[in-house]
Amino acid sequence: MAKQLPFTGKPYTINNYSILFNVGDFAVVSRTYTTIDGNKVPLQFYVLKEHEAKAQHHLDIFEKTIHEQEKYFGEYPWAKEKIAICETPHLGMEHQTMNAYGNKFHYTKVGGEDYDGLMHHEFGHEWWGNKVTAKDWADYWIHEGICTYGDALYVREFEGKEAYIKFFKQSAVTFGNKIPIVMGKDIDEEAAYNGDIYGKGAFFMHTICYIMGDSLFFPALKKFVTSPKYTYSNLVTTDDVQNFFSQESGMDMKPLFDLFLRSINKLEIHIKAQPRGKYLIQLDNMSIPLPIDVTTDAGTKRMMVDSKGIKVDSKIMPVVDADSYYLKKVIME
Numbered sequence: 001m002a003k004q005l006p007f008t009g010k011p012y013t014i015n016n017y018s019i020l021f022n023v024g025d026f027a028v029v030s031r032t033y034t035t036i037d038g039n040k041v042p043l044q045f046y047v048l049k050e051h052e053a054k055a056q057h058h059l060d061i062f063e064k065t066i067h068e069q070e071k072y073f074g075e076y077p078w079a080k081e082k083i084a085i086c087e088t089p090h091l092g093m094e095h096q097t098m099n100a101y102g103n104k105f106h107y108t109k110v111g112g113e114d115y116d117g118l119m120h121h122e123f124g125h126e127w128w129g130n131k132v133t134a135k136d137w138a139d140y141w142i143h144e145g146i147c148t149y150g151d152a153l154y155v156r157e158f159e160g161k162e163a164y165i166k167f168f169k170q171s172a173v174t175f176g177n178k179i180p181i182v183m184g185k186d187i188d189e190e191a192a193y194n195g196d197i198y199g200k201g202a203f204f205m206h207t208i209c210y211i212m213g214d215s216l217f218f219p220a221l222k223k224f225v226t227s228p229k230y231t232y233s234n235l236v237t238t239d240d241v242q243n244f245f246s247q248e249s250g251m252d253m254k255p256l257f258d259l260f261l262r263s264i265n266k267l268e269i270h271i272k273a274q275p276r277g278k279y280l281i282q283l284d285n286m287s288i289p290l291p292i293d294v295t296t297d298a299g300t301k302r303m304m305v306d307s308k309g310i311k312v313d314s315k316i317m318p319v320v321d322a323d324s325y326y327l328k329k330v331i332m333e
């Protein structure tokens with residue numbers, strides 16, 4: 001029978017950037033949550049007394065968020081303590097075991113049901129930020145980028161793959177792309193914190209997912225966030241993520257990390273018309289071959305494209321990567 005885990009052994013490490021005091025006239029609305037591994041954890045909402053009537057519906061939404069995050073990232077990281085949120089004047093923050101909640105019960109619909117995107121995002125940091133923690137502010141995209149990718153996974157889970165693809169297509173036009181996401185080492189918070197660590201960082205995971213395929217990528221992502229080597233007091237760097245995904249995919253991912261994280265360049269895909277309805281498609285700035293969806297008059301096929309190029313027959317100008325799995329620049333001639 002499932003029961004709450006006894007608190008034995010060493011206490012959890014605490015991520016010290018997220019400790020905060022809050023004082024208010026709260027009611028504490030509690031439940032017991034059963035984790036994906038069957039352990040019982042106290043689930044608490046410190047809600048301002050005037051909002052107490054909204055707490056049960058809010059906890060229903062929260063439970064759905066917790067289940068979904070556990071599906072992709074494994075059991076809630078602090079199962080021996082508690083899962084909690086506390087109403088605050090600020091919008092939200094990932095305080096370990098007690099997230100700040102300030103979204104004022106504003107919900108959107110995902111899959112026809114109420115969803116709190118801000119709460120989902122902050123809660124995702126229990127894995128990406130608090131359990132997996134960057135060693136250097138320079139690698140801060142690991143917190144925000146992968147956590148934001150988790151927000152897209154909620155959409156994918158409850159609205160399907162087309163909605164997930166749309167999520168990234170829409171986000172791609174919002175990137176500033178003025179400075180790289182990873183700018184070296186020993187960067188302070190001020191310098192590291194730019195908007196692209198969220199959206200562009202998440203988009204990069206979307207790219208890696210497409211390249212590896214769902215059946216390899218999702219187990220790999222879960223393996224990373226549940227591996228002792230990369231969690232709790234073992235801090236991580238971008239190189240750790242790069243080496244891990246290289247190992248899991250069986251391909252050297254450094255050129256991809258260099259292009260999309262360490263530079264502001266896009267993948268350059270060159271399409272050249274040739275005689276007799278043929279087209280040469282090649283990558284101009286990538287040393288490794290990559291899978292790309294190529295759409296011709298005969299339909300869409302996933303093809304391996306490299307710097308030498310591949311030839312395709314088509315009665316129309318081919319379209320590459322129609323679903324936008326890559327941040328790209330297409331050159332046609």
Ligand SMILES: [Zn+2]
Pocket residue numbers: 121122125143144147
């Ligand atoms: Zn965040």
